[in-house]
Structure formats: structure tokens, C-alpha cells
Amino acid sequence: MIKNSFKFIFLSLLGLVFFLVPFEIGGESSIMISHIIDFITENIFNAFILFTQISAWIVLLGTIIFLFYTSKNKYVNSVFKASPLNVILRIVGSFLYLMVINKWFLQTGVGSIIIDPGTGGTMAGEEGLLTTLYITFLVGLLALPLLTHFGIVEFLGVILGPVMEKVFKVPGFSTIDAIASFVGDGTIGIVVTDNQYQRGYYSRREAYVISTSFSVVGIAFAAAVAQELGFSSIFPIFYGSILVVTLILAFITARLPWKKFPAAYYQGKEPKTAETPEGKSKFKHAYESAIEQAESSTVGGALKEAVKNIINIYVSFLPIIMAVGTVSLIIAEYTPFFDIISAPLFYVYDWIGFSSEVASQMAPASLAGFADMYLPALFITDVSSEAARFFIGVLAFTQLVFMSETGMILIKTKIGLNFWDIVKVFIFRTVISIPILMGITYGLSLIGVISF
Numbered sequence: 051m052i053k054n055s056f057k058f059i060f061l062s063l064l065g066l067v068f069f070l071v072p073f074e075i076g077g078e079s080s081i082m083i084s085h086i087i088d089f090i091t092e093n094i095f096n097a098f099i100l101f102t103q104i105s106a107w108i109v110l111l112g113t114i115i116f117l118f119y120t121s122k123n124k125y126v127n128s129v130f131k132a133s134p135l136n137v138i139l140r141i142v143g144s145f146l147y148l149m150v151i152n153k154w155f156l157q158t159g160v161g162s163i164i165i166d167p168g169t170g171g172t173m174a175g176e177e178g179l180l181t182t183l184y185i186t187f188l189v190g191l192l193a194l195p196l197l198t199h200f201g202i203v204e205f206l207g208v209i210l211g212p213v214m215e216k217v218f219k220v221p222g223f224s225t226i227d228a229i230a231s232f233v234g235d236g237t238i239g240i241v242v243t244d245n246q247y248q249r250g251y252y253s254r255r256e257a258y259v260i261s262t263s264f265s266v267v268g269i270a271f272a273a274a275v276a277q278e279l280g281f282s283s284i285f286p287i288f289y290g291s292i293l294v295v296t297l298i299l300a301f302i303t304a305r306l307p308w309k310k311f312p313a314a315y316y317q318g319k320e321p322k323t324a325e326t327p328e329g330k331s332k333f334k335h336a337y338e339s340a341i342e343q344a345e346s347s348t349v350g351g352a353l354k355e356a357v358k359n360i361i362n363i364y365v366s367f368l369p370i371i372m373a374v375g376t377v378s379l380i381i382a383e384y385t386p387f388f389d390i391i392s393a394p395l396f397y398v399y400d401w402i403g404f405s406s407e408v409a410s411q412m413a414p415a416s417l418a419g420f421a422d423m424y425l426p427a428l429f430i431t432d433v434s435s436e437a438a439r440f441f442i443g444v445l446a447f448t449q450l451v452f453m454s455e456t457g458m459i460l461i462k463t464k465i466g467l468n469f470w471d472i473v474k475v476f477i478f479r480t481v482i483s484i485p486i487l488m489g490i491t492y493g494l495s496l497i498g499v500i501s502f
Contacts, residue, residue, distance in 0.1 A: 058201035058344040065196025069269050070286050083193070083273050084282035087185045095176070102184045103151060109365050110144035113137055125358075129365050136366065143369030146376050150174040169379040172428060173372055179428060180372055183274050187368075190270030191360045195352035197269070201340030208326070208336035218263070219304040220256045228264035240265045240456060244463040250319030257465045258311040262475050263300035265456060266292065266447055267423055275427050275446070279439045284499060288444065295448040295486050299479055310471075316464060374422045382429065388414030402488055403502070408435045415442045416484075420476050423452040436500040441491050448483045451476050 072079045078088070090098055116130035117137065132140065148154070150170040155161030164170045174180050197203070211222025218224070224243070240261050247257035272289050273282075281288045326335045382388050392413035399409035415429035426446040430439050451457045457472045467475075494500050 054341045054345045057347075058205075058340045061196050061200040061344075061349075062202035062205075062340075065193065065200075065202070068193050068196065069190075069273065070289075072283060072285065078283070080282035081273065081285045083186065083189050083270075084277050084285070086189050087182065087277060090185050091181075098185065099151065099181070102181065103148060105184075105364050106144045106147045106369070109140055109369055110148070112365070113140045113144070129361060132366065136370070139373045140366065140369045143371070143373035143376075146170060147174050147180065147369070147372045150178070150376075163380060163384070164376065166383070168383050170376045172379060172431075173375050179278055179375070179424070179431070180368060182278055183368060183371065183424075184364075186274035186277065187270060187363045188360060190273055191363065192353070192356050194268075194270055194359075195347075195356050199343070199347040199352040199355075201342075201344040204343045205336045205340035208332060208339050217304075218259070218300050220260055221252060224252070224256070224260045224264070228260070240459050240463065244465060248316050248319075248464055250315055253313040253315050254465060255308055255311045255313045257463075258308055258467070259300070259304050261460060261463070261465060262450065262467075263303050264296070265460075266296055266450055267456075272447060275424070275443055278427050278431055279443045280436070281440065281443065287494065287499060288440070291440075291444045291487070291490050292447045294490065295444065295483055296450075298486055299448065299482055302482060311466065371422060371424055375425060375428055378418060378421055378425050379428060382414060382418075388418060388429075392417045398484070404435065404438060408433055408438045412438050412442055416445060416480065419446045419449050419452055420457075420473075421453055423447070423449070423456075435502055437491050437495055437502045440494070440500050441487055444487055444490075445480070445483055448487070449476055449479050451479075 068082045070081065072081050073085065075085050076088075078085075080088075112130045113132070116127070120131075121127050146164065149161070150165050151174055153165055156165055172179060207222070207225040210225045214220055214222050214225050214228075243252065243257055243261045243265070246252055247254070252260065269289060272292065273285060276282055276285045276288045326332050330338075389410070395413040395416050396409050399412045400406055404412060411430060411433050415426040418425035418429050423446050426442045430442040433439055451460065451472050453472070457469075457476075460467045460472060461469065491500070495502055
């Protein structure tokens with residue numbers, strides 16, 4: 051019992067400190083993950099770039115080989131086999147990364163466009179965004195089990211359950227889904243919600259509200275975006291703003307009449323309920339639930355799972371970011387596409403008080419997140435206005451759905467969303483987020499946290 055209590059309290063606190071508490075090292079105040087990124091880039095950068103190139107080669111060759119080969123190992127198959135679209139994106143993304151790093155075909159017309167500092171050069175290389183992601187996910191996912199495996203999720207789930215029921219009109223079970231998304235990954239939250247819906251824990255309406263309100267990309271990815279946008283020193287404020295806007299949106303979403311998603315249970319399942327056992331206080335029940343989880347988890351098992359998650363990210367996620375990001379930046383750099391579709395937002399941001407130059411960069415960044423949630427950071431990273439970078443950085447998270455990941459996963463669930471539902475969710479969350487975020491941004495600028 052003492053051992054499990056120690057695991058719960060010490061490891062959970064260690065995780066909270068690692069991800070949320072800024073430390074001053076070498077005159078710079080940032081969260082620990084940011085200091086580790088700085089150490090790697092300043093001391094072993096060339097070795098790490100070699101490591102990323104080896105990873106890209108493995109993904110490129112492995113994806114091609116597994117088009118024609120099936121391993122006896124189910125895990126290896128799960129890593130390298132993918133849908134036709136994902137196969138194309140993995141191959142293209144891995145090749146583009148190697149092409150930019152090694153400057154292949156630089157003398158050709160197409161090659162120069164891809165390797166241009168404003169396109170592929172922004173994605174990969176010495177100061178490339180993908181380089182930051184490689185490091186951040188390696189470090190962040192290794193540390194993430196401190197928050198997800200040793201009881202803090204279960205403890206908060208029991209404590210906050212009544213709040214979920216009263217404020218967001220969804221069962222207390224959903225606290226686990228929400229926390230899993232915030233500290234882990236939005237896709238995890240969606241998968242958990244879909245599974246719980248099929249088991250009778252949620253009605254279809256509740257599953258819709260939960261999956262489109264709380265499935266925000268997790269803290270490790272937020273740390274990467276904050277690092278890239280220059281907000282590591284105020285990361286708790288950056289991530290706190292994401293939480294505030296997300297919760298306000300959830301409060302609104304829970305009260306809208308979603309006629310397509312009735313309060314019916316999957317295949318007539320009997321609804322399940324959860325209550326604190328009679329004779330126990332809520333705190334005691336929460337603590338015992340946390341201890342039970344800590345007892346069921348080992349540090350070795352958690353690390354093994356973390357390594358598998360890193361492999362999954364390196365193989366199936368980062369190449370897609372490279373492919374979608376590079377193509378989108380080429381479209382943004384050489385065509386007026388994003389400027390045209392985002393034209394109304396230019397006038398909104400100009401009216402709000404941003405300069406015309408800044409507003410012209412914010413507008414396309416606001417809609418680019420529908421393709422992939424990292425794109426807004428790519429579009430806005432060089433803007434001088436801290437307020438603009440902060441605004442777009444937080445907006446990218448509160449929009450929640452993006453077609454390279456969460457959007458496609460939502461479509462595949464049993465909850466019943468289609469592509470146009472995803473478009474509606476994106477537009478709804480964007481429209482509601484903008485005025486809320488404007489208030490937060492102005493408030494932070496007034497107290498000197500960020501500047502316009």
C-alpha cells in the first residue's frame with residue numbers, strides 16, 4: 051500500500067512538475083522539456099539529425115516493403131501497414147524530409163521550390179519545425195506515463211465527475227476521456243469515447259459532445275507548438291488558455307440541439323451509471339481508484355508503452371506532418387488559395403486591432419488548421435507580434451478537428467459523423483473561439499505577459 055501510494059503521489063507530481071512548472075536554467079525560464087530540447091540542439095544536434103535521417107529511411111523503406119510483405123509479428127505489421135492514403139503520405143513525407151536535409155535536386159526547378167527556406171526548409175533542417183517535433187515527442191512521450199499511468203487521471207476523474215455532469219451534461223465517466231486527451235492525445239480520447247459509447251456508457255448525443263469538445267491534442271504536442279512559437283517560458287498560461295477556451299466551448303456545445311445525435315444508446319445497450327460507493331467519501335474513493343491504477347502499472351511497462359507510442363509517432367505521424375506541411379506551405383507561398391478562402395478573417399483581425407500585415411498572415415493561418423493542426427504554427431511562426439502568435443497558436447488547439455488525424459478518426463467511429471459534420475465542427479469552434487481568445491489575448495497584453 052505504501053509503495054503504491056508513493057508511486058501515485060511522487061510519480062504524478064513529477065509529471066506535473068515536468069510538463070507544467072517553468073525552471074530557470076542558464077538564464078532562461080522554461081518548462082523542463084524545453085530545456086532538454088535546448089540541450090540537444092546545442093550539444094548533440096548533428097548526431098540527432100543523423101538519427102532522424104535513419105528514422106526517415108526506415109519509414110520510407112519499411113512502408114514500401116510492407117506493401118508486398120506481411121510479418122509474423124502483429125506489432126510490426128501494425129507499425130508499417132496502413133491505409134492507401136497514409137502509405138502515400140508516409141512515403142512522400144519521409145522522402146521530402148530526406149530531400150530537404152540532404153538538398154537533393156536543389157538545382158532543379160521543383161527541387162528548389164521544395165527546399166526553399168519558406169517551404170520545405172521551414173519544415174526540416176537546422177531550425178526546421180519537424181526537428182523540434184522529433185525531439186519534443188521523444189522526450190515528451192517518454193515522460194507522459196507520469197501523468198497517464200500512475201493514478202492522477204483516475205483521481206481527478208472521480209473528483210471532477212460531478213462537475214462534468216452538472217456543467218457539461220455528460221456522465222462522470224467522461225472525465226477520464228477528457229483528461230486522457232489533455233495529458234495524452236486527442237486521438238486517445240476519441241477512441242476511448244467511441245469504445246465507451248459502444249459499451250453503453252454514453253448515449254449518442256453524449257458521445258458526440260465528448261468527442262467534439264474534449265478531444266484536444268495533448269500536452270506534449272502543445273509543448274512543441276509553444277516551443278516553436280516562443281512561449282515555453284509562459285507554457286502554463288499558453289496551455290491554460292487552451293483549457294479555458296475548450297471548456298467554454300464544451301459548455302456551449304452541451305446545450306445545443308444536435309438533432310442528428312439523439313440521446314439514444316448504441317444498439318439499444320442498457321445505460322451504465324457510476325456512483326461513489328456508499329459509506330465512502332468522494333476523496334477516499336478517488337484516492338483508492340488512483341492507488342489501484344498505480345498498483346496495476348509498472349515503470350518498466352509504462353516505458354515500454356511509451357517507446358511504442360514514440361515509434362508510432364515517428365512512423366505514422368511525423369512523415370504526414372512533413373508531407374502535408376510542405377505541400378501546404380508551397381500552396382501558401384506560390385498561390386493565393388489560403389488568402390482567398392480566408393479573406394473575410396483578414397477584415398476581422400484588422401478591425402480587432404492587428405496591423406494589416408499581421409492580419410494578412412493570421413487569416414490564412416486560422417483556416418490552415420483544418421488540414422493539419424500544426425500548419426497554423428508554420429504559417430505564423432515568423433510573425434513579430436507575440437499576440438498574433440499566441441492567438442493563432444491557441445486557436446489551432448481549440449479548433450480541435452483536423453483531417454490528417456482527429457477528423458478522420460471521428461469519421462471512422464460508430465458515433466456517426468461524416469466529412470460535413472467535421473467541417474461544421476471546425477467552423478463552429480473557430481467562430482466561437484475567436485471572440486473568447488481575443489478577450490484572453492487583450493487581457494494578457496494589458497498585464498504585460500505578451501505584446502502586440
